[in-house]
Amino acid sequence: MPAEPTLRDRFKEGLDAPICLTWELTYACNLACIHCLSSSGRRDPRELDTAEAKRIIDEMVEMSVFYVNIGGGEPMVRTDFFELLEYATENNVGVKFSTNGTRITRANAEVLAAMGYLDIQISLDGADRVTNDAVRGEGSYDAALGAMEHLSAAGFGPFKISVVITRQNVTQLDEFQALADRFGAELRLTRLRPSGRGVDSWDLLHPTTAQQRDLYQWLMAHPMTLTGDSFFHLNALGDPIDGLNLCGAGRVVCLIDPIGDVYACPFVIHDQFLAGNVRNEGGFAQVWRHSPLFTELRQPQSAGACASCGSYDACQGGCMAAKFFTGLPLDGPDPECVYGHGETALASQKVVLGRRPSADHSKPGAISLATR
């Protein structure tokens, strides 16, 4: 008799609507972070307008999408940002939005504090100015801290401090926690991906194997830390980190980008993972439920080269995006495989060189990695 399928097995077959729907409102951004997963900077002229954006929210209501993760670019630079926020929350679509904090003035903080069903994530990639600004640009640390002060003064409640873990900041976890505690905030740590401009900064920024082990131990010792389920590749080290622990791309996760393109996850803005566009007939629901790409991702996936490793059930072979943009086969080890199988694969001749995101909205003349 076949065993009863686990919840994880059921999730791999896909859901009627996503659990974790990321919606990037704009490619425009007033910063130029060197690891930006969407290569943001300039607004795309094809950007969805207010009416189109509201139609997407209407679809979320129809599909019972309980909440949406809004990002960018910097979503607050959209002139209709507050209008869309209100439209979503008034229709019981909770919003969690990520921001660099530059637009969270005292006045805006008070507006945000008065709204319901709203979570805010302030991005910060260093516990001190030097570490943060090396990645996010000059002035970004002060802007983020200023936003935290304003939210705190306005009585917003527990916002989130969202940190992408790098080789440079992974030693500052206790300092990040202390900062969160100072504001009564929640700490959220997520994994760096070689996506967007991260293709170019990955080698400089991604944590070493030894650092990953330290990170895993820290996460086990601080189980209240939010991780966006992003570190499941570390589960090969021992007990699983709390979360769904699977690649949710196209199964429980997807991305709607600023021009309405739907990708399998926020970290794979590439034609190979483009499932459709919300502007086409049937809208988002059609793409989510019937696109050939998502249907394929919901089929049983091969463990490939990982099949003989005893840890595959724990780590699930890691992150599809991390493999793709480092040129590794999708049915093999993650580039940060804790046993070093990824590094071995990267050193082999089988790596596909030169995979880059399909769209680049970086500002011309933006400070490049080399000159920072």
Next chain:
Amino acid sequence: MTTSGVLAQEPFDASAPWRLSPQVALRDEAFGALAYHYGNRRLIFLKSKEVLEVVRQLEHYDSADAAIDAVVGEARRPAYRRALASLERSEVLVAR
């Protein structure tokens, strides 16, 4: 018998009337349902269609047991009491 402070918890009272929290939204899924609590922002999984149906029927019966009996039969009370107790701890269910 122990009554250690932090762990002591009111046991789920299956003889009392319950209902789905007004702060919780349900979404049918092939495996059962997803429940989302707008207050504590937690996503909870209802792992079978039967559990979902018991939850939906709670408000029509004078007790949780009566709802369980009506949907799946008295013989399965223990398992369903455990499932409802778990949902009560997650604030998906509230007393009425």
